[in-house]
Amino acid sequence: MQALIQNLVNGLAQGSVYALVALGYTMVYGVLQFINFAHAEIFMLGAFGGIFVAGWLTNGEGSFLSLVLVTFGSMAFCTGVGLAVERIAYRPLRHAPRLNVLITAIGVSLLLQNLGILIFGADPRVFPAVIPTKALFDSQNLVINNIQILVIGTSAALMLGLHWLVRHTKLGMAMRAVSFDIETASLMGIPIDRVIAFTFAIGSALAGCAAVLYGLTYPKVDPLMGVIIGIKAFVAAVFGGIGSFVGAAVGGILMGLAETLVVYYVSSSFRDALAFGLLIVILLVKPTGLFGSMAKEKV
Amino acid sequence: MMGALMGGVMQPVFRSNNRRFFLVAVVFLSLLGFVNCTKKGETGASAQADLEALLLGEFGTMTGPESTFGISTHRGIMMAVEEANAAGGIKGKPIKVISLDDQGRSDEAVTAVTKLVTQENVQLILGEVASSRSIAAAPVAQKYKVPMISPSSTNPRVTQVGDFIFRVCFIDPFQGKVMAKFAAQNLKMKTAAILRDIKSDYSVGLADFFAEDFQKMGGKIISDLSYSSGDADFKAQLTAIKLKKPDVLFIPGYYTEVGLIARQARELNYAGVLMGGDGWDSAKLTEIGGKAVVGGYFSSHYSPKSDKPVVQNFVSKYKEKYNGEVPNGLAAMGYDAARVAIAAALSSPTLAPTDLRDAVAKTKEFEGVTGVISLNDERNAVKPAVVLKVMASNDYEYVTTVNP
Numbered sequence: 001m002q003a004l005i006q007n008l009v010n011g012l013a014q015g016s017v018y019a020l021v022a023l024g025y026t027m028v029y030g031v032l033q034f035i036n037f038a039h040a041e042i043f044m045l046g047a048f049g050g051i052f053v054a055g056w057l058t059n060g061e062g063s064f065l066s067l068v069l070v071t072f073g074s075m076a077f078c079t080g081v082g083l084a085v086e087r088i089a090y091r092p093l094r095h096a097p098r099l100n101v102l103i104t105a106i107g108v109s110l111l112l113q114n115l116g117i118l119i120f121g122a123d124p125r126v127f128p129a130v131i132p133t134k135a136l137f138d139s140q141n142l143v144i145n146n147i148q149i150l151v152i153g154t155s156a157a158l159m160l161g162l163h164w165l166v167r168h169t170k171l172g173m174a175m176r177a178v179s180f181d182i183e184t185a186s187l188m189g190i191p192i193d194r195v196i197a198f199t200f201a202i203g204s205a206l207a208g209c210a211a212v213l214y215g216l217t218y219p220k221v222d223p224l225m226g227v228i229i230g231i232k233a234f235v236a237a238v239f240g241g242i243g244s245f246v247g248a249a250v251g252g253i254l255m256g257l258a259e260t261l262v263v264y265y266v267s268s269s270f271r272d273a274l275a276f277g278l279l280i281v282i283l284l285v286k287p288t289g290l291f292g293s294m295a296k297e298k299v
Numbered sequence: 300m301m302g303a304l305m306g307g308v309m310q311p312v313f314r315s316n317n318r319r320f321f322l323v324a325v326v327f328l329s330l331l332g333f334v335n336c337t338k339k340g341e342t343g344a345s346a347q348a349d350l351e352a353l354l355l356g357e358f359g360t361m362t363g364p365e366s367t368f369g370i371s372t373h374r375g376i377m378m379a380v381e382e383a384n385a386a387g388g389i390k391g392k393p394i395k396v397i398s399l400d401d402q403g404r405s406d407e408a409v410t411a412v413t414k415l416v417t418q419e420n421v422q423l424i425l426g427e428v429a430s431s432r433s434i435a436a437a438p439v440a441q442k443y444k445v446p447m448i449s450p451s452s453t454n455p456r457v458t459q460v461g462d463f464i465f466r467v468c469f470i471d472p473f474q475g476k477v478m479a480k481f482a483a484q485n486l487k488m489k490t491a492a493i494l495r496d497i498k499s500d501y502s503v504g505l506a507d508f509f510a511e512d513f514q515k516m517g518g519k520i521i522s523d524l525s526y527s528s529g530d531a532d533f534k535a536q537l538t539a540i541k542l543k544k545p546d547v548l549f550i551p552g553y554y555t556e557v558g559l560i561a562r563q564a565r566e567l568n569y570a571g572v573l574m575g576g577d578g579w580d581s582a583k584l585t586e587i588g589g590k591a592v593v594g595g596y597f598s599s600h601y602s603p604k605s606d607k608p609v610v611q612n613f614v615s616k617y618k619e620k621y622n623g624e625v626p627n628g629l630a631a632m633g634y635d636a637a638r639v640a641i642a643a644a645l646s647s648p649t650l651a652p653t654d655l656r657d658a659v660a661k662t663k664e665f666e667g668v669t670g671v672i673s674l675n676d677e678r679n680a681v682k683p684a685v686v687l688k689v690m691a692s693n694d695y696e697y698v699t700t701v702n703p
Contacts, residue, residue: 003538006567010534122402123366124555126586133566141542143568218531220559220587222364228529263535268526269497 002141007260013148013217015256016155020210021233022240022248023162024203030179030243031199034098037105038085040230041112042078042204046211047127047221048120049077054128067130075208082204083197091193109230116223124222127215151213158206159249165202166245175199179243228272232259235279241292250290350650352392355380355640356399356421358411358436359428363403364528365553367581368428368629372450373398374621375633376425383641389650394641397421405435412436416443422652423448423640423659428629429553430454430501437464446656450636451600451629453577454504458678463656465678467636467667468600469703471501474576475508475551477598477684477701482547482574483516485699492522492545494536494560496552499528505551505576521545526560528553533560534567541569553578558587565591572596580628582693595689600628601669602685602697613668625693628669635667 021043028036053073057066089108093101137144166172174195177185186192214229215221236255240247255275262270282289357376359369376396384393397419399411408427415421416439424440424447427433433452440447441461449457449466453474458464482488491513496502510520521543524536537560540548548564548571550557561573573595580599584592603614603625613634617626626634642665643658644650665672670682683702687695 003542006538007535010532010538014532117362121366122362122364124364124583124587126583129589135566135568138568143566145566214531218559219562220531220555224364225531260532260535264539268524268530268536271527271530 002139003264006142007264008257009144009148011257011260012253013151013256014260015253016152017210017214017217017252018229018233018236018255019249019252020155020158020206020213021229022237022252023159023245024207025234025237026240026242026245026248027175027199027203029237031175031182031196032090032101034101035105035234035242036090036200036203037102037230037234038089038108038112039203039207040226040233041109041116042082042085042226043207043211043214043229044116044221044223044226045081045112046074046078046204046208047215047225048116048125049208050074050212050215051125051127051221053077054130064131070130071209071212074212075205078204078208078211079201082200082207086197086200091196113223113227120223122223124220127219127221129219130216147216151217154209154213158209159245162202162206162245171195171198232275235275237289239278239282239289241289244289244291247289247291350422351390353389353394353423353641353644353650354419354421355394355396355637356412356415356419356424356426357396358399358401358408358415358424358426360403360432361398361400363401364555365403365429365581367554367583367627368451369400369403371581371627371630372426372428372633372636374617375450375626375630375635376637378617378620379634379637379641383638389641389644394644401427401432401436403429403432405432408432408436409439412439412447416440416445421445422650423644423655425450425633425636425640427452428632429499430457430504431499433457434460434500437461440464443652444656445652446659448636448640448659450632451577452501454500455679456500456504462660462678463652465659465674467639467672467674467680468577468632468669469682469684470679471504471576472508473703474598474684475505475510476512477686478549478574478576478596479509479512479516479518480701481596481598481686481699482549482572483513483518486547486572488518488546488572490519490521490543490545491547491549492540492543493520493524493549493551494533494540495523495525495550496528496556497525499552501576501578502551502553506549509549509551526552526556528556530556531559533563537564537567537569540564541567545571547572547574550575551578554581554584554587558584558589558592561588561591561595577628579689582624582627585689585692585694592689593691596686596698597689598684598701599687599695600684601631602687602695603627603631604695604697605685609666610668631668635665635669635672638667639665639672 024039050070053070085108089104134146135143136146174190177190178192178195236251237248240251259271262274359372360366361369380394380396388394401407401411415424428451430452433449434456437460441463446463451468453468453471455470458466493506495506522540526533550560557575557579575597577599579597639662643655647654647658662674672680675681681703683700685700686698688698690696
């Protein structure tokens, strides 16, 4: 029983990170209908950003304040990169066929990976222990530490915040309008370029926060770290129904839980097979995912 | 995955431009044919390679994961070559080294060795550290009959590829036995769990040999689980292992994952002893693993703290050359591999690859930094291993030497 709870906590912490990254995919898909493959690399850059911010705060190490600064630093950095990618690579292709944008996204992803290798080197770096790991609950077979609670709590707070933003603010309404019909939205006077830029900014900031949480849990950072997490988060977004916020959150968490349970009860060889198997099954059985709505084909 | 996504969309694009696509394809194919022809021409020239001076080829991971392995080995090799050149080179001509980066990928390793042999016309190849990449690239060296010396690939299958493939390190059956013996006899451990990297030939082999010998010595393997290199989360496996309370957790992986595994094992309150093989040997191990790896044991090729003059001489020269960095086992193996190659070149009648092969095969009682190297009929070195204990940040205590 305790082993099961342990696995659920571990899976929930892992899934929360997937969910935060999946939200970035789903948001961009929502407004632009393409998969921003470079999102995984923005996550990776967020982890490096966190390392550098923590490096500047050498005296404040180990405090809650430095954690907040590192998180916001990383989020700001990711927002900058996300906006730059949108402005330079995607905006000029706003009226190009979707396939062109998709291929551009793959190109940007590879470019950022290789720039990362060039600048940071491929050997892993260590994410500093901004707050030291401490066991909060510690019995014979069940250990829950402060980082896990932090990861789960922060993710939950961010997702609620996002929900509020999308449902109860003018910007959120504009985002929903753009995602509903971009041309009509622009005819109604919604500044679509600005709304799309905001979407990228928010998605990237979430990735930055996810990267810090990930770095605190698994302090190994390298330029290719985004690849697998990006794919898992993407599958989670498709699983939940791409374009749906609730879907991305639920999909991410289910993905984390499923992975942990599969590794525990079956074998670690099925960890990645699970994600891709899930993708195939979803595309065959319910292409719109758990919470997705039927896509209206625009003429 | 991406192919599946785009396949449906791509088809009509090509169909609508059928004629242009056909033209492009024709041009592309004829270009391919052209490249093929030039390549053949170059291979033909390799028969008349310059046999006056010794040209060594090196391939290793300089930028991939585990790149500290490639960089350390490269530094060891360059030190040996510079020393030999200072002493007059081979027949008065300096030795040259061409180093190629395989980015830690098996396919790139094959490409690198093919390039070294067919385009650079090297007479001898040094590389790789990781067994998976040596196994992938060795058939190329064998096919072109160019001798290859692996500095530190310990999986038995590496030299089984053919009679041109050598190594100057011990092999995993021995390394597994050393750690099994150390666990069962020196530490008096009764039960062990294994966490192996199923993507790595090295890790799988070493895990099997450890399990076999540990059981022979009366120990019990109570859990044998796996992960894949590149994973970051091992908590599910470690939760399962912790519940069985093994005395020892044997992790025959590379330092990149071992650091994280150790950390998560301690976070989950696993209190047993952590152990591994020479894949632990990197300054990054303690950087990633922090306090969690301290107290762990691993088998290595040599101890930099040995008081043998040949070791002390090597360590002090290396430190002087590379900003005071203490050479790890892989740097020492790179140095020894290059020195074995150079010694063979000095004793060989010509510098033709086949003559070099025969000279390398005759290596006996070679005084290396990592022990006395004698190559046996299977082209493996038979030599002792040391067991090191992780103390603090990049500091290892010498525990014991185990002879074959």
